[in-house]
Amino acid sequence: xxxxxxxxxxxxxxxxxxxxxxxxxxxxxxxxxxxxxxxxxxxxxxxxxxxxxxxxxxxxxxxxxxxxxxxxxxxxxxxxxxxxxxxxxxxxxxxxxxxxxxxxxxxxxxxxxxxxxxxxxxxxxxxxxxxxxxxxxxxxxxxxxxxxxxxxxxxxxxxxxxxxxxxxxxxxxxxxxxxxxxxxxxxxxxxxxxxxxxxxxxxxxxxxxxxxxxxxxxxxxxxxxxxxxxxxxxxxxxxxxxxxxxxxxxxxxxxxxxxxxxxxxxxxxxxxxxxxxxxxxxxxxxxxxxxxxxxxxxxxxxxxxxxxxxxxxxxxxxxxxxxxxxxxxxxxxxxxxxxxxxxxxxxxxxxxxxxxxxxxxxxxxx
Numbered sequence: 001x002x003x004x005x006x007x008x009x010x011x012x013x014x015x016x017x018x019x020x021x022x023x024x025x026x027x028x029x030x031x032x033x034x035x036x037x038x039x040x041x042x043x044x045x046x047x048x049x050x051x052x053x054x055x056x057x058x059x060x061x062x063x064x065x066x067x068x069x070x071x072x073x074x075x076x077x078x079x080x081x082x083x084x085x086x087x088x089x090x091x092x093x094x095x096x097x098x099x100x101x102x103x104x105x106x107x108x109x110x111x112x113x114x115x116x117x118x119x120x121x122x123x124x125x126x127x128x129x130x131x132x133x134x135x136x137x138x139x140x141x142x143x144x145x146x147x148x149x150x151x152x153x154x155x156x157x158x159x160x161x162x163x164x165x166x167x168x169x170x171x172x173x174x175x176x177x178x179x180x181x182x183x184x185x186x187x188x189x190x191x192x193x194x195x196x197x198x199x200x201x202x203x204x205x206x207x208x209x210x211x212x213x214x215x216x217x218x219x220x221x222x223x224x225x226x227x228x229x230x231x232x233x234x235x236x237x238x239x240x241x242x243x244x245x246x247x248x249x250x251x252x253x254x255x256x257x258x259x260x261x262x263x264x265x266x267x268x269x270x271x272x273x274x275x276x277x278x279x280x281x282x283x284x285x286x287x288x289x290x291x292x293x294x295x296x297x298x299x300x301x302x303x304x305x306x307x308x309x310x311x312x313x314x315x316x317x318x319x320x321x322x323x324x325x326x327x328x329x330x331x332x333x334x335x336x337x338x339x340x341x342x343x344x345x346x347x348x349x350x351x352x353x354x355x356x357x358x359x360x361x362x363x364x365x366x
Contacts, residue, residue: 014038014078015094015206018122020110022047022056022082025099026185027174028127028193030058030071031230033078035213040093041082042113048082050183056080058174060187063229068186069219071228085109090117095125095206099170101314102130103152103325111156118159123203125195127170129248129315130327131241133157134165138199138238141289143339150332152325164203168195169241172230173309189305190229196238207234239291245333246286247302249347250279252313253330256353261316264309272303274346281344285337319357324365330354 015037019025022043029039033056041051055074062069073080086109090096096117098105105114117124126132133154136144148154173189176182197204211232218225254267254275268275279299286296311317318326330351337343 013209015210016040016092017095017097018042018088018090018093019097019099020114021099021101021104022051022182023099023176023185024127024170024174025097026051026056026183027058027172027187027230028097028099029080030056030073030076031214031217031228031232032210033073033076033080034071034217034219034228035210036077037210037213038078039080040088041080042085042088042110043082044182045084047182048084048087050181051080051082054181054183056082057184058187059185060229061190062226063190069221069226069228071219085113088113090122091120093122095210096122098124098126098128098132100128101318102128102132102327103323105156106153106325114156115159118161121161121164123198123200123206124160124165125168125207126165127168127193128327129170129244129252130329130332131167132160132165134160134162135167135238137162138166138196139289142336146339147332147335150328150335163199166196166198166203167238167241168193168232169244171244171247175311175314187230188311189308191305192231192233194233194235194240194243196241197234197236204234207232235295237292237295239286239289239295242286242289242291243283243295243297245329246279246282246296246299248313248329249282249333249350250275250299250302251306251309252315253350253354254278255312255316256319256350256357258353258356261312261320263311264313265306268303268306275299275303278344278346281342281347282333285333285340285342288340288342289336315354319354319361322361322364324358324362326354326358328354 017039020042022041055072058071059068171191174187251264251268283296
């Protein structure tokens with residue numbers, strides 16, 4: 001029976017979930033809280049203050065309509081709290097979710113908390129675009145040692161048991177609207193989180209239960225109870241989340257231009273044939289690693305979704321804001337492809353452009 005979203009409902013089998021990152025992480029957090037679970041967010045003090053005082057607010061489009069519904073964590077069956085790295089003990093949680101940008105884990109306080117997670121062997125679900133290094137060990141066709149230089153500091157991940165870490169493709173697009181408070185997030189593309197199972201059945205059972213609980217939620221509106229978009233989907237194949245790589249290389253990183261940035265929509269649709277060739281080349285890399293065709297997302301489906309992505313990617317925006325480090329999925333895919341004797345001139349040009357922007361930003365920051 002569907003779970004009605006409302007305050008005061010008691011939920012059986014509530015999990016405790018710790019999420020690193022309150023920006024994109026607020027989306028996954030709100031979905032879990034709507035399903036009755038207990039979530040804590042690790043974030044900056046200003047974000048924590050806004051969330052604890054006003055709740056995490058997520059606005060999302062409704063299927064078949066042109067309006068947004070607004071979820072506030074304070075009005076949901078579960079509970080949500082936020083705090084800095086000193087506020088939480090990871091050993092007390094059933095699941096840890098990694099939702100920060102990869103370079104952020106190098107901050108001393110974040111790294112210290114992450115080390116506790118690794119030692120405690122708490123199951124970790126990553127919804128980062130850049131897969132944590134331990135996830136790569138689960139794909140035996142990848143020479144992981146050669147990929148370490150794609151990370152800001154690969155040693156951050158050395159304490160983890162790969163069996164305790166899995167990857168989830170963050171296909172849903174969400175941003176903080178310009179000028180909005182730190183507790184507000186708006187979903188632009190309401191697709192699903194697609195997670196690979198853990199090696200352990202016990203750890204995977206947590207994901208299966210979350211999938212069922214999130215599916216059961218119904219949101220009360222003036223028109224009655226409605227289903228909410230953005231589900232969690234769990235797969236046996238470790239390659240399913242890698243379908244995002246084609247999207248990132250064909251769209252997100254190609255927002256970066258020599259003299260500025262363009263939207264994901266323009267990156268994909270300005271030259272659709274070229275975008276298709278990049279997309280399918282990256283998919284071929286994944287297939288060579290061992291993925292199945294059914295693990296991948298057809299280009300036509302992605303191209304249609306990209307029409308709604310009218311802003312530059314987060315990577316491009318970060319470069320424009322002077323970032324000296326960003327997630328380098330572009331370089332990671334290129335590195336893995338070289339191991340397979342595969343090469344793309346377009347991907348090489350993209351990697352070189354990102355390298356150029358980072359070098360310029362680092363020079364300016366000195």
